[in-house]
Amino acid sequence: MTKMTRRVSLVLLSSALFCGCNSRFFSPVAPTLTPDSGLITVNTPEGQIGWSPYIVVHSDGGAVEGYRKALTLLKSRGMVRGVRVGLSGYGDTGVQMISSLGIEMVGIVPNESLFDSNLEAMIDRYVSSYPDIKVFQIGNEVTTINQTQGLPKMTIEQYMDVFKKIYNHVRSNPSPVMLMTQSTFGSGFYGSDELKKMVELGLKPNILSPQRVIVGINVYSDDALGEYVSTRNQYLDDPKQGGYRVWVMETGSPNPSEHISHVRSFYSRLASALGAERIYWYVLWGGDTGPDVGFSLISNPYDTNRMTYSPLFKALAGIQ
Amino acid sequence: MGEATLFVVLFFMVNGPVFAQASGLAETKLVEQTKQTENKTKKPKPATYLKANVIHGDFGLYGYRYYFNDLNFEIEHHWSKRHLGLAGFSIGYRKEDFSSSDYGHFLNSKVFWKAEKHGFYFKPGIGGEWGKPSPRFERTRFHYRGVELISYERIYLERNAWMPVGVKNTGTLNPFFELGIGQKAGPVLFEGGARIGYDKFVISTFQFKNDNLTFQGVSRQYKLIPTLYVGVGLKLF
Numbered sequence: 001m002t003k004m005t006r007r008v009s010l011v012l013l014s015s016a017l018f019c020g021c022n023s024r025f026f027s028p029v030a031p032t033l034t035p036d037s038g039l040i041t042v043n044t045p046e047g048q049i050g051w052s053p054y055i056v057v058h059s060d061g062g063a064v065e066g067y068r069k070a071l072t073l074l075k076s077r078g079m080v081r082g083v084r085v086g087l088s089g090y091g092d093t094g095v096q097m098i099s100s101l102g103i104e105m106v107g108i109v110p111n112e113s114l115f116d117s118n119l120e121a122m123i124d125r126y127v128s129s130y131p132d133i134k135v136f137q138i139g140n141e142v143t144t145i146n147q148t149q150g151l152p153k154m155t156i157e158q159y160m161d162v163f164k165k166i167y168n169h170v171r172s173n174p175s176p177v178m179l180m181t182q183s184t185f186g187s188g189f190y191g192s193d194e195l196k197k198m199v200e201l202g203l204k205p206n207i208l209s210p211q212r213v214i215v216g217i218n219v220y221s222d223d224a225l226g227e228y229v230s231t232r233n234q235y236l237d238d239p240k241q242g243g244y245r246v247w248v249m250e251t252g253s254p255n256p257s258e259h260i261s262h263v264r265s266f267y268s269r270l271a272s273a274l275g276a277e278r279i280y281w282y283v284l285w286g287g288d289t290g291p292d293v294g295f296s297l298i299s300n301p302y303d304t305n306r307m308t309y310s311p312l313f314k315a316l317a318g319i320q
Numbered sequence: 321m322g323e324a325t326l327f328v329v330l331f332f333m334v335n336g337p338v339f340a341q342a343s344g345l346a347e348t349k350l351v352e353q354t355k356q357t358e359n360k361t362k363k364p365k366p367a368t369y370l371k372a373n374v375i376h377g378d379f380g381l382y383g384y385r386y387y388f389n390d391l392n393f394e395i396e397h398h399w400s401k402r403h404l405g406l407a408g409f410s411i412g413y414r415k416e417d418f419s420s421s422d423y424g425h426f427l428n429s430k431v432f433w434k435a436e437k438h439g440f441y442f443k444p445g446i447g448g449e450w451g452k453p454s455p456r457f458e459r460t461r462f463h464y465r466g467v468e469l470i471s472y473e474r475i476y477l478e479r480n481a482w483m484p485v486g487v488k489n490t491g492t493l494n495p496f497f498e499l500g501i502g503q504k505a506g507p508v509l510f511e512g513g514a515r516i517g518y519d520k521f522v523i524s525t526f527q528f529k530n531d532n533l534t535f536q537g538v539s540r541q542y543k544l545i546p547t548l549y550v551g552v553g554l555k556l557f
Contacts, residue, residue: 036461036462036463037462038462038464038469081467189422189486189487192486192487193486193487196487196488205535210533210535211532211533211534222419222420222422223420223422223423225455226420226422226423226454226455226486227422227423227486227487227490229455229458229476230423230452230453230455230479230486230487230490231487231490233458233476233477233478233479233490233522234479234487234489234490235487237474237524239522239524239538240538241535242524242526242533242534242535242536242538243524243526243535244533245533269455271460271462272458272459272460273455273456273458273459273460274455274458274460275458275460275472275474277462277469277472
């Protein structure tokens with residue numbers, strides 16, 4: 001009896017452990033898509049998804065016509081309201097084209113510009129060169145990607161000094177532009193730890209006004225999401241003075257066949273758990289070779305007749 | 321697949337004692353009767369169990385519906401005599417949200433009282449739980465006028481504890497209460513009951529005026545988190 005009962009119990013205990021691992025029974029489903037999530041409901045071959053109508057667009061003069069075609073398709077269905085564009089110099093043909101479509105833009109001030117000896121003049125040039133852009137993001141992942149771009153290293157302390165200088169100049173300027181912090185890294189807890197440091201270095205409502213500053217972050221993985229949620233709750237949202245608008249400036253999947261499932265499982269959590277007001281899909285086109293190919297919604301934008309679309313793009317644009 | 325397996329496990333948990341009796345093991349009764357006679361004359365012996373519980377939550381909170389299942393493993397020790405009126409204590413580990421190994425880990429400990437009769441027992445307990453929560457209780461409710469965002473409300477668990485992994489000080493430490501009933505069948509315990517957490521939530525509200533974000537205020541509220549659990553324990557020594 002005792003032996004048998006022990007065996008049965010061992011089986012039960014092991015079964016409980018096994019069925020727990022990776023079972024949907026123990027893993028939450030994404031929050032139900034509700035109107036208060038701010039996401040647009042889209043019917044796809046994989047079921048309904050909640051979409052945030054914002055996309056990252058890489059600046060590329062040769063792809064402008066392909067971009068025009070793709071963005072026009074999405075705009076006609078209300079699937080794009082805004083894009084994030086990297087600003088190349090002080091006159092970008094892509095920016096002019098996007099502006100002509102009536103799409104709102106966030107412009108990234110390139111990381112190399114943050115080393116400018118006259119930061120005030122630098123930001124003034126960007127603001128005056130791009131009058132249609134109302135939100136300027138000051139750099140992107142500056143502590144992680146500078147070396148890969150052949151730029152000098154920039155610590156988060158140096159970055160916050162740069163950001164505060166630009167903020168103080170812009171605040172005293174009658175121009176109503178908003179500034180966005182660099183997007184922190186999107187995997188693991190490196191980015192959330194850096195965001196915590198940014199708070200300690202002055203990203204506080206009584207120092208940098210939430211009426212002039214938006215916080216940008218990149219979130220690609222579930223572990224990063226969990227850490228960002230904790231960091232926002234514990235550090236970024238000040239219990240006495242409130243907090244900042246948080247926009248997710250990059251998320252996506254490197255596998256086109258998983259784009260739709262990424263949006264379905266991740267967007268509602270970014271909106272609900274993190275409180276992300278906007279979520280930007282990375283990327284409309286990440287090149288036809290290289291590490292970002294799989295993230296792309298379109299390919300071959302240099303030749304609009306040969307342009308192809310990812311399953312997510314087709315679902316958003318309502319094309320076959 | 322997972323649900324089916326779990327159903328079988330739960331079925332065995334609930335029906336375990338019946339199976340044990342129905343297995344035609346006649347000597348069981350004899351041994352049990354002998355043991356019961358011995359128990360009347362002897363003091364109860366201390367016992368330590370390894371327990372596995374499935375914790376199930378299904379409730380509404382701040383207008384949201386929550387439905388989840390967690391796993392809890394614990395070592396539970398029953399003293400031979402009461403200490404300050406208590407019958408025993410346990411230390412355990414709870415995992416919530418199996419979609420990520422980076423969060424949803426908790427260590428818990430509790431003390432309990434126990435009233436026992438005919439092999440059945442009633443066991444209220446109180447304890448504390450420390451860990452790194454998953455984001456399941458973090459919600460944001462956006463309010464739009466057309467496509468224009470006019471206000472939003474963030475509801476989240478207050479982080480109140482040190483955390484050695486990930487971003488510092490983003491852990492939680494909260495009390496919980498348990499009411500369990502169970503049955504001993506030889507070296508095995510079958511137990512079910514209610515487990516009620518007592519968690520602190522923060523509600524922040526923001527409004528947009530002329531596209532400018534304005535902080536409206538913050539409030540903190542304690543909320544009961546009601547869950548049910550069912551589990552099985554194996555006597556270790």
